[in-house]
Amino acid sequence: MAWTRTRRRWAWVLALGLAAVAIAVPLTVARRDEPTPRGTLQNVLLKDFEVRQEATVVPAGTVSFLIRNQGPTTHEVIVVRTDLAPDKLPLQSDGLTVDEEERGVKFLEEVEGLDIDDRETLILDLAPGHYVLYCNLEGHYLGGMYEALTVR
Numbered sequence: 298m299a300w301t302r303t304r305r306r307w308a309w310v311l312a313l314g315l316a317a318v319a320i321a322v323p324l325t326v327a328r329r330d331e332p333t334p335r336g337t338l339q340n341v342l343l344k345d346f347e348v349r350q351e352a353t354v355v356p357a358g359t360v361s362f363l364i365r366n367q368g369p370t371t372h373e374v375i376v377v378r379t380d381l382a383p384d385k386l387p388l389q390s391d392g393l394t395v396d397e398e399e400r401g402v403k404f405l406e407e408v409e410g411l412d413i414d415d416r417e418t419l420i421l422d423l424a425p426g427h428y429v430l431y432c433n434l435e436g437h438y439l440g441g442m443y444e445a446l447t448v449r
């Protein structure tokens with residue numbers, strides 16, 4: 298069955314409409330609730346397999362983590378409060394990921410699914426203490442994707 302000219306035109310309109318949605322949706326998602334940074338600004342770079350913070354000590358209070366994933370793969374950041382050494386966090390039974398439900402670790406917040414070159418701002422009110430930022434994708438913590446943060 299051959300398409301009539303009208304049907305073909307409608308197919309084009311539909312295709313263009315879908316293309317517009319395909320472009321608009323990621324732009325909207327990328328801008329979702331990006332908060333305005335405030336308090337202490339702390340740049341955090343993620344890459345295979347490293348978490349690199351601008352400072353390892355920050356003052357207590359509001360801290361805005363300006364997170365950027367340099368890639369070359371997807372990463373995430375989890376912030377926990379703990380007195381454990383950053384390389385001694387408890388692992389889940391899979392042996393590949395950290396168990397932030399375990400005793401000695403207090404889960405604060407996470408930013409998941411950061412694609413290459415994604416940036417996201419995470420704002421936390423931090424009391425004085427010891428914290429660890431890490432990526433909990435399978436094996437990434439074991440690969441060295443963590444760094445301690447002291448809040449004074």
Ligand SMILES: [Cu+2]
Binds near residue numbers: 371372373432434437
């Ligand atoms: Cu990672």
